[in-house]
Amino acid sequence: MTDAHNIRLELVRLTQQLIVDGNKVVQAFATRHGLHPTDVEALALVRVAQDRGKPLTAGALATDLGLTSGAITxxxxxxxxxxxxxxxxxxxxxxxxxxxxxxxxxxxADEFFVPLLERSVGSLDEFTDEELAIAHRFLTVTGVAMTTHRGSLVGHSSSPTTPN
Structure with missing residues (x-):
């Protein structure tokens, strides 16, 4: 295997670990506040949509979470x-x-997640603007791949969206 191939595999592994670690943070928040992890995922989606000025309806949230109308209600x-x-x-x-x-x-939510945001943003200070642009591109295409793969697993074609 080439060094480039090994680097690609390591990036995928690191991304997978980041997802696992993120899920642990969600679980910690859920446990602390008596919520189900799906509740926390819903809260995150509502927050992101609200922050972007495009609030969600319950139907849109159900679609994003893959829930039935009864479950979303x-x-x-x-x-x-x-x-x-x-x-x-x-x-x-x-x-x-x-x-x-x-x-x-x-x-x-801010009490729990703002410190994580501050740590995450602070950790990016050691990167140049060019490196951050590459990281942004990597995360964007990896997110599209994840969304596309999820769509294939649930039996339909998801239309990946690029974050703003």
Whole structure:
């Protein structure tokens, strides 16, 4: 095997380890707050969508999580009951209901995840702008590969999206 091939394999292994470690962080947060890991994944998706100014509906969240309408209703009800999120009707189309983090939910998530964000961002200080651009490209194409593979496992073609 060539050095380039070995480096590629090692990058894949490191990415896999990062996913495992990320899942452990999610599990720790879930355990600490009496949540299921799927609840935490839902909260992350709601937060990202809200931060991008494109809040999710329960239907879109169900699609992202691969849940049935009954399961997503139970999940959203549970997260709303525990004060993590709220349902907000769209002003333009009152039939649409978007999911938003509550103030208490944001504070709880920030208490747990902001230190991780700060550590992660701080660790990037040792890289040049060019190296960060390459890392960004690597993570983007690896994310597309992951999304595409997930689509093949659940029996449909996922349309990978490129993060903003």
């Amino acid at each position: 139970a999940l959203v009800d549970r997260l709303e009951r525990t004060g993590h999120i709220s349902r907000v009707r769209d002003n333009a189309d009152r039939r649409k209901v978007f999911l938003h983090y509550s103030i208490a939910g944001l504070a709880l």
